Amino acid sequence: MQNFSELPISPYVKDRLSFAGFSIPTPVQAAAIPQALAGKDVLATAQTGTGKTLAFLIPIMEQLLRQNTPGIAELVLVPTRELAMQVADQYEALRGKQLKPAALVVGGLSEGQQLRAIRNGARLVVATPGRLEDFLDRRLVNFRDLRVLVLDEADRMLDMGFLPAIRRIAAVLPKDRQTMCFSATLEASVVHLVNDYMRNPVRVALGSTLKPSENVRVQAFEVDADRKQEVLHRLLANETGRCLVFARTKRGTERLAKNLNREGFAAAMIHGDRSQSQRTAALTGFQQGRYRILVATDLASRGIHVQDIAHVINYDLPEVAENFIHRVGRTGRAGERGVASTLFGRDQRSDLYQLERTLGIRMERMSSTGDGQKHLARKQDTIPAAHVESGSRSRMVRLPGEVLQVQMQN
Numbered sequence: 001m002q003n004f005s006e007l008p009i010s011p012y013v014k015d016r017l018s019f020a021g022f023s024i025p026t027p028v029q030a031a032a033i034p035q036a037l038a039g040k041d042v043l044a045t046a047q048t049g050t051g052k053t054l055a056f057l058i059p060i061m062e063q064l065l066r067q068n069t070p071g072i073a074e075l076v077l078v079p080t081r082e083l084a085m086q087v088a089d090q091y092e093a094l095r096g097k098q099l100k101p102a103a104l105v106v107g108g109l110s111e112g113q114q115l116r117a118i119r120n121g122a123r124l125v126v127a128t129p130g131r132l133e134d135f136l137d138r139r140l141v142n143f144r145d146l147r148v149l150v151l152d153e154a155d156r157m158l159d160m161g162f163l164p165a166i167r168r169i170a171a172v173l174p175k176d177r178q179t180m181c182f183s184a185t186l187e188a189s190v191v192h193l194v195n196d197y198m199r200n201p202v203r204v205a206l207g208s209t210l211k212p213s214e215n216v217r218v219q220a221f222e223v224d225a226d227r228k229q230e231v232l233h234r235l236l237a238n239e240t241g242r243c244l245v246f247a248r249t250k251r252g253t254e255r256l257a258k259n260l261n262r263e264g265f266a267a268a269m270i271h272g273d274r275s276q277s278q279r280t281a282a283l284t285g286f287q288q289g290r291y292r293i294l295v296a297t298d299l300a301s302r303g304i305h306v307q308d309i310a311h312v313i314n315y316d317l318p319e320v321a322e323n324f325i326h327r328v329g330r331t332g333r334a335g336e337r338g339v340a341s342t343l344f345g346r347d348q349r350s351d352l353y354q355l356e357r358t359l360g361i362r363m364e365r366m367s368s369t370g371d372g373q374k375h376l377a378r379k380q381d382t383i384p385a386a387h388v389e390s391g392s393r394s395r396m397v398r399l400p401g402e403v404l405q406v407q408m409q410n
Helices: 011-019 027-037 052-066 081-095 111-119 129-137 154-159 163-171 188-197 225-237 250-262 276-288 321-328 346-359
Strands: 042-046 074-077 103-105 124-127 148-152 178-183 202-206 216-222 242-246 267-270 293-296 309-314 338-344 364-366 405-407
Touching: 011 052, 011 081, 027 042, 027 052, 027 178, 027 202, 042 052, 052 074, 052 081, 052 148, 052 178, 081 103, 081 124, 081 276, 103 111, 103 129, 124 129, 129 163, 148 154, 154 163, 154 178, 154 188, 154 321, 163 188, 178 188, 216 346, 225 242, 225 250, 225 309, 225 338, 250 267, 250 293, 267 276, 276 293, 309 321, 321 338, 321 346, 338 346
Parallel strands: 042 178, 042 202, 074 124, 074 148, 103 124, 148 178, 216 338, 216 364, 242 293, 242 309, 267 293, 309 338
Antiparallel strands: 202 405
8 A cells, every 4th residue: 555545445534634644654554554444453563653543543433434323432542641642632633524522531631521522422432541440430431332442552551550450441342343452562461462352363563663763873872970961961952853851760850851941951841740731731842842852751752752853862771671662762753863862871881781682782882072062972882792682581572574564364
């Protein structure tokens, strides 16, 4: 499929895609959408920024148009309210006048407004597992007419401990349904989920989910602790585009954002202790250009999708290798180029080597010396070969090959 116009979908959906500026599908869309339209269960793994959201929204819209009957017909489960809001926003931008608004079911927002959307006849629900399970326990929603279940960012939902909630939700859903599962990695826990809730799924694997996109230049700076902020400031000063800075802790995020603002950088912050209104304001300001820098914990490494992020900076090393991939995946999206820089101390060399070994990558070593407006210079890469072999200690399941694959199971 070279163009969305080739899809066996209604002229209405084609017009809505054209109106929104979508014409050429990404590889994961080209592989997954025809299978989903045929009613097959789909298991798709692909790096972040490859267009997975549209890969399930197009089949959902077509299904809603084909069977315009009352009741909730489609359910999309996602790990965070930010991601739920963005999925709902993209659906809202596409649906036009022939489709009803979606019901957003998430914590931290008005429960009354969410219930009104359901009672007003929403046929698509986009939800986080915790709030939806609460609604089910209180019998505020039913899914007897459900036809499609989508598990988006499935690995992240399992990482966040939502497996019991997903199982309880799935137990009340009709067995005769279509299930689509989209994930950045295929961990063992995701495989169990697939085996329990999917029927002979079509397998779509796009590239390696254990490595950063080839569009991203990955580099690392060894920095003394007392010079870390200085190096960060210079990186930010040398970058004209949007920058996303990751810190490990909530307190570290607060401290870093305040310091950047004192130094004249326009920075916002997001972490788990911020209210929903504060998080929304920070993200909106970042998207609209009021803030050039967003400082965040790993909350932002998955459930936040902002286009045109030029530079991701790991001020602190991530706790697990998977988070490095998801952090870096915020840049170099949709074919654009990006840069990902990681700061580490001398005492963290072994941690960085282990990260590289687990992911099977080699970061370009850069010198952190320099003064004035002098650019940060490249340094000879000195990673011992033993440390960059493809590691077997990763708990992620490696996918075969580095190219698009579509497998049919009989």
